[in-house]
Structure formats: structure tokens, C-alpha cells
Amino acid sequence: MATIVTIASSPSVASRTDAVLGHIERRLDVRGHAVQRVVVRDLPPEALLRADATDPQIAAVVAQIEAADAVVVTTPVYKAAYTGLLKTLLDLLPQYALRGKSVLPVATGGSAAHVLAVDYALRPVLVSLGAEHVTQGWFVLASDVQVFPADGGVLLSESASRALHQVTESFLTHVARHRRDKVPALDDDDVVLRVSPHDDVAAPLLEDLVVEYGTRYGLSTPHTQLTEVPVSDFEGPHGAFVVVLRGGQTIAGGAIRRHDDETAEVKRVWTHAQFRRQGLARRVLIELEKAAAGLGYRRIHLTTGPRQPEARALYLAAGYLPAFDLHADPESIGPHAFDKELPAGTVLSGASAVPAVPGVSAGSPGLRSYRDWGAA
Numbered sequence: 001m002a003t004i005v006t007i008a009s010s011p012s013v014a015s016r017t018d019a020v021l022g023h024i025e026r027r028l029d030v031r032g033h034a035v036q037r038v039v040v041r042d043l044p045p046e047a048l049l050r051a052d053a054t055d056p057q058i059a060a061v062v063a064q065i066e067a068a069d070a071v072v073v074t075t076p077v078y079k080a081a082y083t084g085l086l087k088t089l090l091d092l093l094p095q096y097a098l099r100g101k102s103v104l105p106v107a108t109g110g111s112a113a114h115v116l117a118v119d120y121a122l123r124p125v126l127v128s129l130g131a132e133h134v135t136q137g138w139f140v141l142a143s144d145v146q147v148f149p150a151d152g153g154v155l156l157s158e159s160a161s162r163a164l165h166q167v168t169e170s171f172l173t174h175v176a177r178h179r180r181d182k183v184p185a186l187d188d189d190d191v192v193l194r195v196s197p198h199d200d201v202a203a204p205l206l207e208d209l210v211v212e213y214g215t216r217y218g219l220s221t222p223h224t225q226l227t228e229v230p231v232s233d234f235e236g237p238h239g240a241f242v243v244v245l246r247g248g249q250t251i252a253g254g255a256i257r258r259h260d261d262e263t264a265e266v267k268r269v270w271t272h273a274q275f276r277r278q279g280l281a282r283r284v285l286i287e288l289e290k291a292a293a294g295l296g297y298r299r300i301h302l303t304t305g306p307r308q309p310e311a312r313a314l315y316l317a318a319g320y321l322p323a324f325d326l327h328a329d330p331e332s333i334g335p336h337a338f339d340k341e342l343p344a345g346t347v348l349s350g351a352s353a354v355p356a357v358p359g360v361s362a363g364s365p366g367l368r369s370y371r372d373w374g375a376a
């Protein structure tokens with residue numbers, strides 16, 4: 001399932017463009033995607049006109065777009081281009097807000113003379129915002145859209161209906177392909193284990209975090225974040241500790257503990273300096289989400305610090321919603337908090353969540369007290 005933000009940017013409340021968007025959304029919805037519509041005319045007008053990114057509603061929408069897997073952008077054609085209303089929102093997005101996303105552009109217009117507006121006006125700005133792939137868009141003639149205000153029904157001409165079907169399918173193919181690519185594959189000899197934080201394999205992670213935090217935050221004593229939470233929190237029945245081993249070496253890991261009855265807190269996410277930028281932290285996060293769901297939690301809460309930009313990027317890319325102003329100077333905010341609802345179906349049973357490790361047993365050297373927590 002992908003999270004797809006759809007943008008409705010007609011100034012009109014009775015909008016043909018919104019009617020077309022509703023049709024597209026139904027198709028995304030039946031495919032099981034989470035659709036989140038942003039209606040630009042409902043955002044605070046003063047914040048839009050003043051390009052005020054600190055407005056809480058604007059900041060929430062920007063975060064929502066940044067966290068999405070894909071975006072559908074719709075607009076009526078006004079004066080041979082997209083609407084000024086859409087521009088007010090695009091102006092508030094960070095430079096690469098659409099990085100890594102598939103984007104479907106769709107416009108409606110009164111005249112076929114402006115059929116190219118999607119490609120000469122809208123597409124360039126979407127590309128400039130870093131969109132990974134702007135799929136083929138479509139221009140729908142207003143006369144091809146009949147709206148029935150009494151019940152909200154919409155009758156599309158056969159040609160418009162056929163074309164919208166085709167561009168939506170093509171968009172969804174890109175979304176699916178891209179999501180598969182985004183979940184990094186482990187090396188053949190990588191193994192993911194749920195272990196005790198007291199196991200030897202957990203030690204490289206815990207030791208290196210002392211060095212990393214000490215360097216970044218300039219502390220001469222161990223960082224309080226590392227000492228105020230006992231590692232025993234990361235054991236059952238309310239916690240879990242995950243490591244990734246390659247060739248027997250611990251190269252990544254992370255932990256969860258109880259935040260409240262329904263919420264797990266992610267902590268200690270770490271990748272060995274020699275193995276960064278391979279998607280290992282994302283893999284760890286996926287395992288931690290499965291572990292949390294397996295322990296009965298419904299959501300994840302976490303905080304990271306202002307000098308961990310890679311952590312912030314990881315959580316945004318993984319669909320976590322920031323509870324802070326993304327545009328504020330990181331040093332001016334305290335802990336950077338993120339939250340995520342765990343989608344239904346996250347749980348995998350222990351045995352499948354944690355692959356069996358050939359040749360590794362409780363008595364193996366280096367794995368002092370390995371336990372398959374998922375099965376416990």
C-alpha cells in the first residue's frame with residue numbers, strides 16, 4: 001500500500017477538476033492505497049498569500065506531501081497555465097519536496113487549444129521539485145465532465161474515461177515499481193536477528209552510538225539519551241532489539257520499547273559507518289515496525305536530535321509524521337518528534353519475521369543468548 005497525496009487546486013467549490021480527481025481517487029482507493037486529499041482553497045488564505053511556511057496547517061500539509069510515496073496534482077487551466085492557487089502551495093514546498101516520488105499531473109480546461117498546458121506549464125515545476133517520475137498526465141475538456149450536484153455523481157465522456165484509466169494505471173505501475181525499489185534488499189549473507197540488548201552482537205551498536213552522539217553533541221560524558229533509558233527496556237515483554245549481521249559482523253540495528261499501552265518508541269537506530277547509504281536503517285525500521293505490531297502496539301513514536309539529518313530523512317521517507325516545524329532551524333527546536341500509525345497487517349509471525357540463521361544457535365560463539373523474540 002502506498003500513501004498517495006492528491007492535490008485539488010481549483011478555486012471553485014463546485015469544481016469539475018475535483019470531480020475528475022474524485023474519479024481517480026476511487027481507483028487508487030480500490031487498489032488499497034491510502035489517499036489523502038489536500039484542498040488548497042481550504043488552507044489559510046493569508047498564509048498562502050504571504051508564503052508563510054510556519055503556519056501550522058501549511059506546515060502539516062507540506063509534511064504530508066513530503067512523507068507521501070506519490071502525488072496526484074490536479075488543476076483547472078487558468079490563463080493557459082495552472083492556477084495561481086496551486087502556485088501558492090508549490091511556492092511553500094521545500095526545493096526537493098517531491099524527491100523520490102511518482103507524480104501524476106491532470107488538468108481540466110475549457111479549450112482544447114490549451115491541451116499542452118500540462119506539459120509546458122505544470123510538468124517543469126514538478127520536475128524542478130525533484131519528482132522521481134512525472135508520469136504521463138492528461139488534459140480533460142470541461143465539456144467532457146458532467147457533474148450532478150444533487151448527489152455528487154459525475155459522468156465522464158467515454159474518451160476522457162478511457163484516457164484517465166490509462167494514465168492512472170501507468171502511474172500506479174510506477175508507484176508499485178518504485179516502492180519495491182525503495183525497500184532495500186539485504187545482501188545474500190545478511191541476517192536480521194531479534195536479540196537481547198545484552199548479547200555480544202548488540203555491543204558494537206551501543207558502543208558506536210556513544211561515540212556518534214558524543215561527537216555530534218559535544219558531550220564529555222555519555223549522552224543522557226543513552227544513559228537515561230536502560231537497555232533492559234528493549235527486552236520482552238514490552239520491547240525488542242534488532243540487529244543486522246553481515247558475515248557475522250553487526251552492521252545495523254535498532255530497538256523499541258514501551259511508550260504507552262498502544263505506542264512503541266523507536267530508539268537506537270544505527271548503521272555502521274562503513275555500511276551507510278545502503279538502506280540498512282530502513283530495513284531495521286521495517287523489522288522494528290513488525291516487532292511493535294507483534295507486541296500489540298498500534299503506533300510508533302520517536303524523537304531524534306537536531307544534528308541527525310540522516311535520521312530525519314529516514315523517518316520522513318518511511319512515512320513518519322513530524323510533530324515539529326520542518327522549516328525551523330533544527331537547533332531551535334528541542335527533540336524532533338515523529339509519529340506513525342502502524343497499518344493493519346504489519347504483523348508477521350515471529351518465524352517469518354526473523355529468518356532462521358543457518359549455523360547459529362544459542363550456544364554459537366558471539367551469540368551468547370540469541371532468542372527468537374518473535375516466537376516468544
Ligand SMILES: Cc1cc2nc3c(=O)[nH]c(=O)nc-3n(C[C@H](O)[C@H](O)[C@H](O)COP(=O)(O)O)c2cc1C
Nearest residue numbers: 010015016017076077078079080108109110111142
Ligand atoms: C479565470 C479563468 C481562466 C481560465 N482560463 C482558461 C484557459 O486559459 N484555457 C482553458 O482551456 N480554459 C480556461 N478556463 C476554463 C477552465 O479551465 C475550465 O472551466 C475548468 O474546467 C474549470 O475547472 P473547475 O471547475 O475545477 O474550476 C478558465 C477559467 C477561469 C475561471
